[in-house]
Amino acid sequence: MTTTCRREAAESPSESSGTSTPPPAPERGTGAAERSRKRRGWALLIVAAIVISAVAAGIGRGQVIKSEGAGSLFDFFAAAASPRLDAEFLALTGTAMLTTLAYAVLGTALSLVIGLIGGVLSSQAWWASGVRSRRGRRLAGWGLARAVLVVPRGIHEVVWGLFFLVVFGIDPIVAVLAIGIPFGAVTAKVFSELLDETGRKPYTALLAAGSSKWSAMLYGLLPPALPDLISYGFYRFECAIRSAAILGLVGAGGLGFQLALSFQTLRYPEIWTLLFALILLSVAADYWSSLVRSARARGRRRSRDGGGVRRDPLLTASLVFGAVLIALSAWWVGLDIAVLWSGKAWEFGIQLLSEAWPPSVGGTGVSGLLMLAGVTLAMSIVAITIAFGLGALFAVPASTPAQGRDHVERGAVARIARTAAMLASRFVLVVLRAIPPPVWALLLLFVMYPGILPGAIALAVYTTGVLGRLMAESVDNLDARPLRAIRATGASASKVFCYGVIPAAAPRFVAYGLYRWEVTIRETVVVGVVGAGGLGLLLDHQIGSFNYAGALTTLATLILLTLVVDVTSAAIRRSVR
Template identity: 35%
Template sequence: MNLKHTLDLQRKNILTLVFILIFIWSLFAVNWGDDLVHSGGMATIQQVLEGLIQPDLSKDILLLAVESTWITLAYAIAGMTLAVIIAFFFGIFASGIFVDGKGMKMASKGLFRFVLGFLRAIHELVWALIFVAMFGLTPLSAILALGIPYGGILGRIFADMLNDIPEEPINALRSAGASKLQCLLYGYLPLVKNNIISYTMYRFECAIRSSAIMSFVGLGGLGFQIQLSLNDLKYDEVWTFLFFLIGIVVLVDFWSSQLRKGMHDTKKGAPIVRFSVFLTFLMLAFSWWFIFAIEKASLTDLFSEKNAYYAGQFFAGLFGVGEERVAFFDWESWKQALGLTFETLRMSIMAIGFSTIGMFLTVIPAARNIADGSLTLLGKWYNWILFGFVRIMYVFSRAIPELVWAMIIIFILKPGILPGAIALALHNFGILGKLCAEVIEDLDQGPVRNLALNGASKSQMLLYGVLPTVMPRFLTYILYRWEVIMRTTIVVGFVGAGGLGQQFKMSLSFFHYTDVALLLICYCVLVFIADFISEAARKTAR
C-alpha cells in the first residue's frame, strides 16, 4: 500500500512538473522584447478605470441597459430550452440504458457520445456565424447557436450521471416487471434529478454570458451595446452595461445556490422549490413570447425555400463543390492552418497557466473556513476583508465573457496571442478560483486541526495539511478549464487576438468556405485531442 501511494505521489509530482514546463514553453510564443502595448495603451487603461469608477448612469443609458438585459436573458432562456430537450433525448441514448446486449449498448453509447462530442466541440459563437450564413440575421440563429453546444455539454453530463447510478434499485424495478420507460421515470430520473437541475442552473449562468456575446454576429442584447460603446470609446457606458451583465449572473448564481439548498432540505426548502418552478415557467413563457411576438421570429421563414437554397449553397461551399481551389486539398493551406492550430494551442496553455497562477495566489483567503478560522484555528479580523475582496474579484472576473475582455484588452495591447491569452485567463481565473476555494471549504478539517494543535504555524498547516490534500481536485479543475479554454480560443481570435479564430472570421467574411471547413477540421481535432489529454491526465491526478 505504501509503495502504491509512493508511486501515485511520484506520478502526480511528475505530472505537475510537466505542466509547469509546458507553460514555460508556451511563454516563448510571445516576443517579450517587443513593445507589446499600443502607443495610447496607458491612456486607454486610465480611461477604462475612470469608466469603472464613474459609469454612465443617465436615464437613457439605464433604460437601454434594462431593455438589452431582457433581450440577453430571453435568448439565454430560449437557448437553454432547446439545450435541455437535446440533452434529455441524446443523453438517454448516449447512456445506453434503453438497449440490451453488450454490443448494442456499446454501439448506442459510441454513436450518441460522438454526436454529443461534435455538438459541444464547436463554440456557440462559431455556430452562430454558421447559422447566420445559412439562415440570415434571425433570433432563431442565436437560439440554435446556444442550444446545440449546450445540449452537447448537458447531454454528456446527463449520460454520465445515468451511467453512475447503482444497479441495485434499477434491478429491483426490473424484477418487479417494470418496462424500460418505467425504469427511466421511476428509477433513473428521480436519482439524478437534483444533480441535473444543479448543473443545468450552472450552464444557464454560462448561457447568459454566451447570449451577451451573440452581438458579435449582429444580434441585440448587452453585448451589442458593449460593442457599440467600445467602438465609440465610451468606457463609462461600457461599464454600465457590464454591471448589468454581472448583476444578472450574480442573481442566477444566488438563485441556483438557494435552489440547491432547498432540494436537499425538503421541509424548509419547499417554498424556494415552488417559487423556482413558478419562475421557470414564467420566464419560459415570456421569453418565447418575446422571441415570436416582439422579435418576429418565424419557424416557417427559417425553413423557407430561400433559406434552404442558402443553406445548400453554404454546405456546397464547405465541401468545395464547383470551386477551383479547395483548401483542404492544398498543402499550403494545410501548412497555414496547422501553424495557426499550433499557435492556438500555445495560447490556451498560456491562458490556463496565467489563470492557475492567479488562483493559487488568491484561493487561500477566498475559502470561508480560512476566513472564519475554523480550519486553521487562527481567525484574524482582516481575514474577512480579504475574503470579501477576493470573492468580489472572482465574481467580477467570471461574469464578463472572454470576448468582452478581449475587446477591451485589444485596445491596450497589440494584436497577437498575448491579449487572447490574458482575456481567457481573466475570465477563467474567477471560475477556477471559486471552484478551488469550494474544494478547501469541503476539506476534512481533522488532519489540519491536528497540525494546529501540535503547534504548526499557519503556513505549515497550509503547506503540509491543505495543499497536498486538495491538489488532485485542483488539477482536475485546472484540466477541465483547459478543455473549456481550448473551445474558446477561436472566439477571442475574432477581435484580433490571434490563432484560428482570426483567420476563421476573415475566411467567412470573404466567403472562402473551403478555408472555413479546413479551419473547422483543425479546430475540432484540437478540441478532441485536448479532451483526450485532459481525461488521461485527470486519471493520473486522482
Template identity: 50%
Template sequence: MSAPTRLTVARDAGGRAGRWRPPGGGRGWAVVWMLAVVWSLGGWLVADGPVVNASGWSRFAEFFAAALSPQLSTDFLLRTGSAALSTLSYAVLGTLLAVVVGLVIGVLVSETWWAAGTGATSHRGVSRVGWLLTRLALAVPRGVHEAVWALLLLSVLGRDPLVGVLAIAIPFGAITAKVYAEIIDESAGDAYAALRAAGARRGPALLYAVLPTALPDLVSYAFYRFECAVRSAVVLGMVGAGGLGFELVLSLSGSRHAEVWTLIYTVVVIGAVVERWGSGLRRAGGAARSRLSAVAVLGLVLAALVHLGPSLSRVVSFRTAELLAGLVAEMFPPSLPEGGWSRLLEGALVTLQMSLVAGTVAAVAAVAVAFVAARGGTTPAHRSAGMLARWLLLLTRSLPPPIWALLFLFLLLPGPLPGALALGVYNFGVLGRLCAEVVENLDRRSHDHLVATGAPAVSAFAYAVVPQAGGRFLTYGLYRWEVAVRETVVVGIVGAGGLGRLLEDQRVAFDLDAMAGTVLALIVLCALVDLISATVRGSLRR
C-alpha cells in the first residue's frame, strides 16, 4: 500500500489526522530561526570572551550532593508546611481567576470567532482588524511578569494577600486567553465550518462543534496553569510575598542546601499531585469524577480564602484609588533608561536572543522526551522509561528560573548564556509536559489502522501521529517562546542581562518612570513575538 493510500485509509478510519501540514514554507522559518540562534550563541561565546566559571564546579557538586540528605527536622518541616499552604493558596485563587477570565476572553480573541461567516465577504477586513486589536490588547497584561505586577500592586494595596493573587491572575488570565484561543482555532475544523455554513451562530457552533474536541486540551492546560501558578507563587515569595519562595531565599542566602532541597521536594510533590489529578481527570473522565473534582476545587478555594483572608474592600477603597493615581503619576510619562535608546534597544535585543536560545533548547529536548513521557505504554520497559521521563520533567520545571540561573552561575560567568540555559532547562520541563499530554490526547485509531493494514511503524507514525501532534507542538512551542521573553525578567535579577537586568537596576534605584519605559519595551517585544508566532502558525496551516 502506498503512503498516500495509507493516509487516505487513516482518515477514512475515523481518525483525526489534523489540519497542520508542514509545507515548504516551514523550512524557511526553520532556517531563519536557526540562523538567529547561531548568531546569538556566536556573539556570546566569541565576542564576550571566557564564559566558564572554573571555581564554581565544586559548589555546584556540593549543592546537588545535598539532595540526598534534605533537612527533616520537625521545626523546619512545620515551617515548610505553613509556607506551602500559603503558596498553594495564592496559586489556587490566582488560577481560578485566570481560567475564568481566559475562557471568556479566549473565545473572543480567537481567529475562529472573528472569521467572517459564509457569504459575509464584505466584513472580512473588519473581522481581521478586530482580531488583531484584541490580540494586541492582551499583550499588555501578558507582557508584564507577575513579579513586576506584584511590585506595582504592593505600592497600591500594601501587604494584602490580594497582591499575590492578582499578580498571578492578571498575566495568567491573559496568557490563558491566548492559549485557549489557539486551542480553539486548532480544534475548529469541518464540523464548525458546516454549522456556520448552515446558518448557525458563532456561539452555538463553537459549543457543539469545537468544545467537545478542545475540552481535553482546555482541561489539561487549566491544570498545567495551576501547576505554573504554584511555581509563580514561589517566585513571588522570593520578592516578598512569603511562602515557599521566602523560605528558599532565607536558606539560599545562608548556603543551607539541605533546607533548599526540602523546599524543592515540597514544590515537586505539590506539582506531582496537581499533574496526577489533571491527567487522571482527562483519561478517566466521567460525570462522577468531574463532580468530585469540582467539589475538591471548591474546597481548595474556600480553604485558600480562609487561610489568606484577603480584604476585598481594600480594592475599591478611596485610599487605594489615591495610591493608584500617585503610582501612575510617578510612572508616566515613561522615560528612557540611563544610556538612552541604545541601552534600551541593546537590552531588548539580548532579551530576544535569550528567549530564542531558551526556546530552542526547550523545544528540541521536549519533543524528544514527549513520546516517552506520555502515559499509555504497552510494555513494562516503556512504562518504566515513561515514569522516569515524567519525573525528570517534573524536577526540571519545579525549580523556578532564578534557582536554575543561580545554579548555572556556579558553572558560567554572569551574562546572557547562563540565563538562557536556565530558561531552557525550566521550559524543557514545562514544554515536555505539555507535549506529552498532547500525545496522550491523540486519536490513535488512524495509527492502529495503518499498523493493522501492514504499514511500517515509522510510516504509521509519520502519517497518523505527526499531523495530529504537529500543530499542538508548534502552538505550545511558540507560546513558550513568548513566555521565555517575559521570564528573562526573573533571571535578570541574578545578573543574566537583557531587559530583566535593566529593570532590576531601575527597581533598586526607585526609578519608576524609567521602569515604566522598560516594561513598555518588554510589552512591545511580547506583542512582536505574538504576531510572529501567529504568522508562523498561519503560514504552516495554509
C-alpha cells in the first residue's frame, strides 16, 4: 500500500530521451489544458457520486436514528470504566489473545511466501528480460500472472474463512489459509511494484553474465529491495491481527469468537476486556512496525550521507524473533498441515464446488443483484468520503514533532503541546483501526436502523484509523527544506501549513484515499454479514442457506465490482499526477 502511493507520488512527467530541444510551448499548454479538463471532469464525477451515494444511504431522508437505543449505547461505553478483570476471565482472554496472535503470525508468514513468489512472477522485471522476438509471449505471461492474483485479492478473508470452514471444519488451518491467501495476493501486488521500482543494473548485469533469472533476481534485485519488503511485511502483520479477530467473529476462535459470544449476551464488561486486549495487541504490533520503519529510514539516511549500507541489528533481531514466533504459533494452535491433503477435505471441497456450479442468480434476479451492487458501491463511497476527511484532520497532529520543529512550532511549550497532541492523535487512530468494522457496526446498530448508513459509518471509523496513520506518515516524510525556506521568509505557522504542507502532502493523501477505497469495497462484506446490507448481507444469507450457486454468482459480482473500482481508482490517480 505504502509503496504504491509512494511510487505514484514520485512519478512525474519527463521529456522523451533523444530530443535536443524542448517541445513547443503550444503543445505543453495544450497538454496542461487537457489534464486540467480531465481533473475537473473527475472532480465533478466524484462530487456527483458522493451526493448520489449519500442520498442512497438515507442521509437527509427517512428515519435513521433509533432514540430508544441511546441508553444501551451509553451503558456500553460506561462499562469501559469497569471491565471484567477476575482471574478466570483474564485467563480466558489471555488464551484468546495468544490464539489471535498465533493466527496473525501464521497467516502473515504464508502471505509473505505467496507474496514473494507471486511478486517476482508478476513483476515487469521478471518478464522484461529475454529475447525480443518473444515479447508478445512475455507480455501474455505477465498479464496472466497479474490476472491470477485478482481473484484471491478480490475476495475478503471472511469469505475465504467461511469457505474453508465448510471444507476443513473447525481447524486452525482455516484461519491461516483465510488470512494467508488474500493477504498473499495483495502482498504479491505490492512486492511486484517494489521490485519494479528497484534499480535493475545489478540484475541485468548478472543476466548478461549468464546467470539464471532466479539467481539474478536473488542476488541482483532482491537485496536492495529487501528493507522495503520487510517493512511492508510488518505492516501486513499489523493488518493480520485485525483480520484474525474478524475471522473469530465467524467461528475461527480467538478474541473475535469471544467477542461474538459476549455481544450475543450483551455482557459489556466482558466486551471491553476483550477489546482492550485487542487494542493492546494492535498497539504492540504498531510499535514494532514503527521501530522497523524507523530503522529502515536511518539506514537510508546513512546511505545518502555516504556512510555505506550496514546491517541494522534491530531488523536482524526482528527477523529472528519473527521466526521464533512462527514456530511457537504453530505449536500453540496445534497446526497440522496434513489436513490439506486429507481425502475427506478434498471430498468436501469437490462437493462444494459441484454444488456451486453452474452459478445461479437466484431469487434476486439480475436487476436485484445489480441493485445490491449499487448499494455496496454507495456504502464504500460514503465510507471513504468520511474517512478521508477525518483522516486528513488527524494527519497533521499525528505526525512526529520533528517535522513540527521545522515548520510549525519552535518554542518549548509549543513543542510539549505538539508532542501531547501527537500521542493523543496516534492513540485515537490505533483504537479506531484496532476494533474491527463488524464491532463498530454492531455498536452503531444500537442507535441506527439497519441499512447502508451504519455499515458505511462503521467502515469509515475503521478506515479513519488506517488513513490517518498513512497520511501522518506522508507528512513525516515531507522534505523539510522547502518548509524551512517558507518559514525563513517570515511566514506564520498557518501560512507554512497552507502553502507548504498541504500542497506537498495533498497528492499523497489522494493516492492513499483512492487505494483505501479499493480496500473498502472489499470490506463491505464484513459489515454486510452483521446486517448492514449490500452484497455482503446477501452472501451471508446464501451461505447460511447452503445456496452455493447463488453465493458464487454474488462473489463474481463482488469481484467485478472490485475490478471496476480498481480501474476507476487507477484512472483518477493518473489524472492527478
